[in-house]
Amino acid sequence: MGTITILNIILRLTIWFLLTADFGLANIIIGVAIAFLLPHGSISPGKLKDWLRVLWEIMVAIPQAYFEAIQIILRPHNEEEIVREKVKPRRTPGLIFLDIFLITFTPKTIVTKYDEQGWYEVHLVRRKKKKIKQKL
Template sequence: MTGYLNLILRLTIWFLLTADISWANSLMGVAVALLLPRGATNVGRLRDWLRTLGEVVVAIPQAYKEAFEIMLWPHRYEVVTVNRAKPRRSPSLIFLDIFLITFTPKTIVQRYRQQGWYEVHRIQREETP
């Protein structure tokens, strides 16, 4: 099952990069997704995949909300935080976590540390002490 989710993830990235869902481009995307090498690493549990995909659905309206906030009110302050990654994450799930953090307009992942930490740059309206 996680193999299908990995294929869907690769196709989604393909469609986001090409911005074309024609039949020819879809066939090329499937070919590329199948030809890309697969690592022999932990593929992740189905429950983790479903939870992360649910977080993607929630992140879309949050991204719109944050975009409007940035347009309406100035965000003059920046902060860099270090957030702990969820335990036992496969490389694909780590990629999705980084994608989710970076998808919202107020945050971007600057670096992922192999020890399981994300450095996240965030803008905010008010200065924190």
């Protein structure tokens, strides 16, 4: 069993536990069975590098999420914007899911739509920029 397969199983189990919020023995057995029974994709050597990069981005996103939450509490963010972001090349469905999770994890952004052509629609909340008054 390769590293990518193990990472896919861990991802599936994590999603299962997040959905069920139950760590009972029966639920763990069901989650492991589902993780192994779901179809697996093809494996390429470049995917491991992508997985490790995403795992690092998750570790960086945790303190960033706390920082953004404090910013929103202390300074109101009244400006909203919807932008389109291109999906990174060579993304598997699992990595696309993690990308969407990362974008949505931080308080100032949420993915509202994933386009099959390779685009995310992201809703951003920003601080309103102060306009400088000019004297004539």
